Amino acid sequence: MIVVGLTGGIGSGKTTVLKCFQSFGVPVYIADVEAKALMNRSKIIKRKLIQLFGDAAYVDDTLNRPYLSSKIFNDKTLLSKMNAIVHPKVASHFKRWLKKQDSHYVIKEAAIIFENHLENQYNYIITVVADEDLRIQRVMRRDNTSEEKVKSIIKNQLSDKEKIEKSDFVITNNDLESAKKQALEIHQQILQDINKK
Known part of the structure; x- marks a missing residue:
């Protein structure tokens, strides 16, 4: 494909x-949209993000995006740590999605x-x-x-x-x-x- x-x-x-x-x-596969969905859905990602950013990473079991944005905006190290948690999951989700496509x-x-x-x-x-x-x-x-x-x-x-x-x-x-x-x-x-x- x-x-x-x-x-x-x-x-x-x-x-x-x-x-x-x-x-x-x-x-069409939109990596950013899927990443956000996985950050809310995946228990593994949630656990790791809370370890990285603290309990404020989620509010009412939903990703606290403004808080995360403010943390990573000027901190390249935090950003790359977050990407290391999220990107592999998005990559494997994309591979599964790709197998279902017929075009x-x-x-x-x-x-x-x-x-x-x-x-x-x-x-x-x-x-x-x-x-x-x-x-x-x-x-x-x-x-x-x-x-x-x-x-x-x-x-x-x-x-x-x-x-x-x-x-x-x-x-x-x-x-x-x-x-x-x-x-x-x-x-x-x-x-x-x-x-x-």
Whole structure:
């Protein structure tokens, strides 16, 4: 099964692009969504996160995301410890999901493919980019947050330039119609490549 990675910085519009691919009948796996679900569902993850962050990690048996975010935002060590707990579980969940799919290829959306040096897990990688001002506006609207907060998140992420250099395809998502058109072209290109093999 061909696995296509889809990545991009915060506010680039990855979810919008994924919906385009879903409309072409491509199964989509969103690593971040599955990670959050597993952090609430898995007893093993819960136990380990409470050991790492203390009892405040969960409130009423539900992941206390604002608390965790505040802890890991400026602490790379804590972040990598948390990732070491969550990522292997997400990886094995993805493998089980993949076995159930029946299509030419699937898309796995993950924000930090390059940051975690996971390029070799994918046959192709698509990076979604958008103008920085637009990204900031999108995230401020979506998360009801400040411009400073969004800018500091962007600064902590790998630059678009670095991502583009490592990608097979790039979608510029400044407006929906153009993004849809680019997604369709990439979809057709991937199908062509698969048929050649």
